[in-house]
Amino acid sequence: MKPTVITPEAVAAAERARFDAELLRRMANSDREAFAQLYDRFSRPLYATALRVLRNAAEAEDIVQDVFLALWEKADAFEPARGTAFAWAVTLTRNRAIDRFRLRQRRSELLSKTTGEDAGIRPYGSDRHSADELTLKERAGAVRAAVEALPAEQQVAVELAFFSGLTQQEIADQLSEPLGTVKARIRRGLFRLRDILGGHHD
């Protein structure tokens, strides 16, 4: 059996996950400072995800507010063995955003070329040198590199699977591909991301 190599990155990823879990544990004891720290760590990627799905700044903020209130109220239900706090928060955000998207039935906007201003996107910049800013840019860079390492058809499949709010069949229709082909691309793409990103988990 190949011995497990411990890398500083894997240690850092595990520490980040442990730190986030500790913040949730403190939130379960009504620690508002812990809540503020978790907000500062998670709010941007969660907001960016909601905004990407909904393409509306006000609705995206509603989603983020709901998610953080849910994290506060359900902090004692978090189980580290089931996954990281970040994955939990992203799941809550995605589910709420997609539910709202489907309610609105604005699927035709999937292919719209909405500008940043139209969607109310506020790019980073005012706190360019903050540690959180640096972390986000490094993280985004690592994930982007991993996604770009996938074959083009797998990139499209996983991004549609994550952001579009479409069903499996709707994705297949969107891509004009058989359902079986789309499922296989999603499987291969996600497995490859897992292999590339490895211990880079928040």
Add this chain to the structure above:
Amino acid sequence: MIDEHHEELAALYAFGLLEGAELADFETRLAGDPALTRLVRELRESASQLSYMAPAAKPSPELRARLLARLETAAAWRAQGTAVSFRIPAWLPWAAAACLALTSAWLGQLYLGSRFEITTLRDRQALADFQLRSTRNQLEAERLIASHQVGAGTEQVAALERQLKAQGDLANFKIATLASLLGNSPEALAVAVWNPARQEGVLVVEKMPALAEGKDYQLWLVDPQYPIPVDGGVFTVNPATGEAHVAFKAGKPVKSVTKFAVSLERKGGVPKAEGPMVLLSQ
């Protein structure tokens, strides 16, 4: 061993794409299959990283303030215990408005009063914590030296003690021992002391193997706010004794160090760890 079909279902499940009977069947299988559960957890973690692919954007500052204010108000109410009730004279609208105004002022005063009390209590707790940490750090440093884990009486340790005492503010220092991960040098050891206020520290190393040509040891600080460890600089050891006493600074602002690590890298160091880890703190 998980077959390809279930790998596919796991990937679709991680994206929330399973529905109806397919979803129910998969969750039934998941409940009794630890390997499949582990796989789903890994795939969900990987899928969650795709949130970083969304165009960079941040919510308004008002959202943060709104959320924190909401939590603070809820906490103040809980601190008061019983609910407040009042009766509005329904037949005189102006009297009803006056009652509401008076009640709001009274509630506001209660809220502010409880906030002040909470702040005072928090300050007292912070002071007690500071005193406790200061004592613990001093005891930890003395324990390390007394137990000969770091060569007692050596000039390096005496210098470390002088530096600690000179810097003061011992309570907030981070002190950690780093244990060897080297199979052929299990006795290698280090002590790292980090002063967060000054963003600098001291590393004392003993019994480390001499470095091969073209190699350096590199120190890393693990701060959970960053996805990768922060560079603490390179160092060499005395080839005869395996000792080193290194003053270091972090490559970027560090809020909280939870671990220290040392890896073996090429001469001059690297921006991101590439080589094997040789020392790691607990």
